[in-house]
Amino acid sequence: MLARLILSFGIFLLGMFFGGTREMSYIPVFCVFCLAFIFVLAANGGFRCNLLKLSRFAPFWIGLALAVYIVVQILNPWLEFIHMDGYSAPRILDCFEFLPTSVFSADSSVDSYYASIIAVLLALVFSCALHIEISSRDDCIYYAKVFFAVSTILGACAICDSIFFRDSVYIWGIMDQSAGQHYGSFVYKNQCGAFLLMGLICGISLCLSSMRFGHSIAKLTVYGIGIAINVASIFISRSVGSIIFCVLILIVSVFVAAIRFQSLNLKISALAMVSIPVLALSLLLFYLGHSSVMASFERLDNFISGGADFDKKVRDLAGDRGKFKDIATEFILTGGDWKNSSPKNVSIQRIILGSGATSFGKIMRLRGAGDSYFHSKVYSSSLKPSAAITVPVHVHCDILEAVFEFGLAWLLVFIAMSVYFIKRMVRAKFWRSSFLSIQCAGILLILIYSSSDIIFYNMFLFAAFCGLLTISFNYAGFINSGNKKASALRAACLSDV
Known part of the structure; x- marks a missing residue:
């Protein structure tokens, strides 16, 4: 229980702590996730069982290899980039020529190697802690709720800032007063918008999944209000890219809902109970904070x-x-x-x-x-x-x-991991699950978004995206195994003790 609370607090910090591009926030957040990782390892079967589970998690080895790769780059002085002179080769040891090299020394105040290492380790520790902690589909749902709650709080604060404190510079996070752009706890509006998109993806997937299992109207209403806040805050942020992909996610969600509702013979009234309040609240919040949105348009x-x-x-x-x-x-x-x-x-x-x-x-x-x-x-x-x-x-x-x-070598690794992820989703027949359908569509849209913007340059966003991948990865795994794999592995570990 303590491990889950610390891990949830870490997710809260990803969206709310100082902002993802301030170096003063790197180490504290990383320490929180390291603490969560230690508690997770010690819980639910002990170190031996959890390490065995971790050893079968392919992203663990990939992330570890990438961190080592960056360290080797830092320590290798074979080539150094010098302005207007191209490359110089100190030739300290000829064997260094065959190792991965860096083009400049690691003492830059703007572009820090050490920040890159922390970014990789942060995403690695977070993903591994999530993978160990998640032992059922209910756990996947829980952490999706945490993501959704954090983005909703972030969006609500940005909306309140836009409505009540329009003339203030530092009310919530960072705001460019001349442009009236609200970035939440992030420095850049596109990165704040990308985090809100991740929360929106979780919210929509949770809402459709709740409709599938016939949850109460009260729970659906809460999801609807959260979705409306996320949508409105994305529009108020004035991030054109985030707005475009927000609309695309909503369109995909409508298609998924229509297909799933038809196959499950659910009444249209159930969809109306959620969609109408969501639309009304979104329009209201849009109107209250319309000045910045109208400026963008x-x-x-x-x-x-x-x-x-x-x-x-x-x-x-x-x-x-x-x-x-x-x-x-x-x-x-x-x-x-x-x-x-x-x-x-x-x-x-x-x-x-x-x-x-x-x-x-x-x-x-x-x-x-x-x-x-x-x-x-x-x-x-x-x-x-x-x-x-x-x-x-x-x-x-x-x-x-x-x-x-x-380099191209790591691009091939990324492609291989993508193929592995897609294969796992197809084996789970993701199109039959409302939760997994929205998650997969949202992950794909965020990747497309990153090809036209600087999204994963922010280490907190990179870690959050890896966490979203881990949730979907494990959810698909439980579908494939009938929700028995984790419990069987833990039982085997306990039997050996």
Whole structure:
């Protein structure tokens, strides 16, 4: 019980503690999850049984290997990236040439290697603790409820901030007063929106699952209110990407509900009891916080119509982002050495093993001195020329950045893990489960979202997403095994004691 409480508190911290990009919050949250992991290992059958269960969890070995890989990159001084001079090779030991290397030293104040290690370990410890703690489908439902509750609280605070404290800068989390953008406990609106999307996915899956098992109207009403708060807060956040994928999730949910209701012969009135209050509350919250939302829609309208001065800035930034994606692709092929831009001049090792964790951001900032489109025209106008370089337009694509930093080898590992996950979902016949259908659709949409934005750059979001994957992974496993696998394994462990 204590392990479950600590793990639930850790999930609460992922969404509510300082914000995912502040280094002061890394260590405390990581320590909470380490404490939860220790208690989880000691409970429910003891260390031996839980370690046996953990050894059969493939993501545990993958995450451990990735953490070791990053450590090797830090300790390997074979290549160091030097601004305007390409790469230098100290040649301390020739054997280092065959190890994964980094393109810059680990003393950067902006892009920290150590933050990357903590990010991987945080996601690893969280996922492993969840995997050990979950012993039935009811446990999966419980942790989905925790995710949903945290995102609902976060969304409610953002809505209250938007309604009652519009002129305040620091009421809840961080808010850009000039733009009126509410980020909750996250620094960036897109990352806050992505966390709310994860909570929304859990809420919708719980709601449809409750309809399936005929739960009380009171419980369905609570789910409906939470869903409405999440939807409204995503719109108020003004994150265009989050709004688009929120709409897509709602559309998918309607189709899943229609198919499941037809197959289960459930009455339409049951759906109406939930959907009508959800729609009404969403519209009410939307109206109360409509000023920031209307501003976003006005920006989009100006961009489409071309009838405002702001249109040119938006188009310039959109063009810059497109150029930056091209540069990111070039970086992958050249190892970041733009002076020798031909792939034949780059060691195949850098393409296969990557150029080092957080190296993309470092090279991006260095190269920005010579390319005007590497920093934001909107912000650089108010900064000194030397400071403008440190405010770059990011690639806004987690996949491109990950391929550059970790190479094609780890991309293949990711593809293999994706195939393994999909195979597990198909074996569980996810389309027959309302809970699993929404979870799978939501996970896929978040991955698509990450291909057009910087989502997993935030270590708390990365850990939360891994937790969502673990819940779905275990839920599918219990469907495949008839909910008996965990209890049978624990009984076998206890019999050996």
